Amino acid sequence: MMRAMGTRIADTIRERIEQMIVTGEFADGERLDEVKLAEQFGVSRTPLREAFQSLAASGLLTLEARRGAFIRHPDFVELVEMFEVMAELEAMCGFRAARRVSEQQMRDIGRTIETCEAAIAMGDFDEYYRENETFHHLLYEASGNSFLAREATRLHKRLKPYRRMQLRVNGRMPQSMREHRAIHAALEQSDGKAAAATLRQHVAIQGERFNDLMASYRQMAPRKTG
Amino acid sequence: MMRAMGTRIADTIRERIEQMIVTGEFADGERLDEVKLAEQFGVSRTPLREAFQSLAASGLLTLEARRGAFIRHPDFVELVEMFEVMAELEAMCGFRAARRVSEQQMRDIGRTIETCEAAIAMGDFDEYYRENETFHHLLYEASGNSFLAREATRLHKRLKPYRRMQLRVNGRMPQSMREHRAIHAALEQSDGKAAAATLRQHVAIQGERFNDLMASYRQMAPRKTG
DNA sequence: GTCAAACCTCTTGTATACAAGAATAATGAA
DNA sequence: TTCATTATTCTTGTATACAAGAGGTTTGAC
Numbered sequence: 001m002m003r004a005m006g007t008r009i010a011d012t013i014r015e016r017i018e019q020m021i022v023t024g025e026f027a028d029g030e031r032l033d034e035v036k037l038a039e040q041f042g043v044s045r046t047p048l049r050e051a052f053q054s055l056a057a058s059g060l061l062t063l064e065a066r067r068g069a070f071i072r073h074p075d076f077v078e079l080v081e082m083f084e085v086m087a088e089l090e091a092m093c094g095f096r097a098a099r100r101v102s103e104q105q106m107r108d109i110g111r112t113i114e115t116c117e118a119a120i121a122m123g124d125f126d127e128y129y130r131e132n133e134t135f136h137h138l139l140y141e142a143s144g145n146s147f148l149a150r151e152a153t154r155l156h157k158r159l160k161p162y163r164r165m166q167l168r169v170n171g172r173m174p175q176s177m178r179e180h181r182a183i184h185a186a187l188e189q190s191d192g193k194a195a196a197a198t199l200r201q202h203v204a205i206q207g208e209r210f211n212d213l214m215a216s217y218r219q220m221a222p223r224k225t226g
Numbered sequence: 227m228m229r230a231m232g233t234r235i236a237d238t239i240r241e242r243i244e245q246m247i248v249t250g251e252f253a254d255g256e257r258l259d260e261v262k263l264a265e266q267f268g269v270s271r272t273p274l275r276e277a278f279q280s281l282a283a284s285g286l287l288t289l290e291a292r293r294g295a296f297i298r299h300p301d302f303v304e305l306v307e308m309f310e311v312m313a314e315l316e317a318m319c320g321f322r323a324a325r326r327v328s329e330q331q332m333r334d335i336g337r338t339i340e341t342c343e344a345a346i347a348m349g350d351f352d353e354y355y356r357e358n359e360t361f362h363h364l365l366y367e368a369s370g371n372s373f374l375a376r377e378a379t380r381l382h383k384r385l386k387p388y389r390r391m392q393l394r395v396n397g398r399m400p401q402s403m404r405e406h407r408a409i410h411a412a413l414e415q416s417d418g419k420a421a422a423a424t425l426r427q428h429v430a431i432q433g434e435r436f437n438d439l440m441a442s443y444r445q446m447a448p449r450k451t452g
Numbered sequence: 453g454t455c456a457a458a459c460c461t462c463t464t465g466t467a468t469a470c471a472a473g474a475a476t477a478a479t480g481a482a
Numbered sequence: 483t484t485c486a487t488t489a490t491t492c493t494t495g496t497a498t499a500c501a502a503g504a505g506g507t508t509t510g511a512c
Contacts, residue, residue, distance in 0.1 A: 453512105454511105454512090455510105455511090455512085456509100456510090456511085456512100457508105457509090457510085457511100458507105458508090458509080458510095459506105459507085459508075459509090460505105460506085460507075460508090461504100461505085461506080461507090462503105462504085462505080462506090463502100463503090463504080463505095464501100464502090464503080464504090465500105465501080465502080465503090466499100466500085466501075466502095467498100467499080467500075467501090468497100468498085468499075468500090469496105469497080469498075469499085470495105470496085470497075470498090471494100471495080471496075471497090472493100472494085472495080472496095473492105473493085473494080473495090474491100474492085474493075474494090475490105475491085475492075475493090476489100476490080476491075476492090477488105477489085477490070477491085478487100478488085478489075478490085479486105479487085479488075479489085480485105480486090480487085480488095481484100481485090481486085481487095482483100482484085482485085482486100
């Protein structure tokens, strides 16, 4: 059987299942069958269960005692709550980055903005999406607080499926780019408060975006099975 | 062999090891021996490994591939970083609680403050410590954001061993109580900004507290073994 | 026909067996 | 004596076997 040498099977499995979850491959309430997945990946249940543990701990799925592992999409309220925390974490990153960001990091951030804009012009949404992610990760790093950066990354990943469905909303991308530029400018001027405020607004679900999210949420997760 | 019926062994084990870690039972860099712990608890390695996974995910220990599970106390820089994030999360809770806190919750919060003060007067440090924890948990709940509350609780738990060593510092407890009262007052007046600012200052490591923490940290974790 | 209880099946939880990588001890050469 | 290399042991990672709870199904009573 295929063995990825040198690395733990459990970790590989975790990565793969995480990808599947994050790209929305499972429906809400769906149960992940241990034996089915095990033979699908060509491994035993053991590394699979380890992967489940790990995924459950990051909140990507829920383990119910003697019932199994379930995909539990956050309900709408919880989703808004999560974006609320994400907004604050990013604001915090921005505030700190304004003092601590290096010139190299500023160049990197500037580059992602340009690449993003080019991607929009070419209609390359995947590229836009990727570079948008890079922008935010660079920001987390620039905060100078590695613990904060890790936590922000974790939540960012967890929100991935729901951020994705937002991007396609009409007119969102140009607006988003304006905000990226504003953040960049605030960092350049070492204006922590401005960076924080812009980021908070950039990420938070409020005003029209609340309705946009609600609409696409209804489409994506029409009903809780659990 | 003893079986805790109705509940998963792995979860029980997790709780117990978590307690051991949080009360500082393990030295920094120490490796947790699977087989030793397994026979100590009278179970097989399987639930133990599940507990390790779970604990690793909350950051309480580190799994190194084919090396084992290690206690890795954060170094001083990381500890300050963590408190920085904790301060911001609590500030966030306070800000939101100022709008959303219920009258019942206000009464509960008020009660913990009184119990705390009584405990100080009687020299009952354990009681003080417990009620102090309750105060903060009530605050998390009062934020009205259950996701935020969970995240705050998680980090709070992770910082437990290091907060403990701070409390004994001379004069810290009365100062802490004054801050609790100020927070309570800010909530009563629905002054979110004041509540946030006081909490940020209450939790953050700055000024004299920086030196206090550094001193007690040196005492507690004199050297990294890894 | 409907409801309840016992039975069976299916899935998870735990234990044990086996494989393979790391650490360490032992052996030999310089 | 010291260093390198090999052999041995120990520990983790994975697979499989076994136990037990949850869910569904059949059977029986009303």
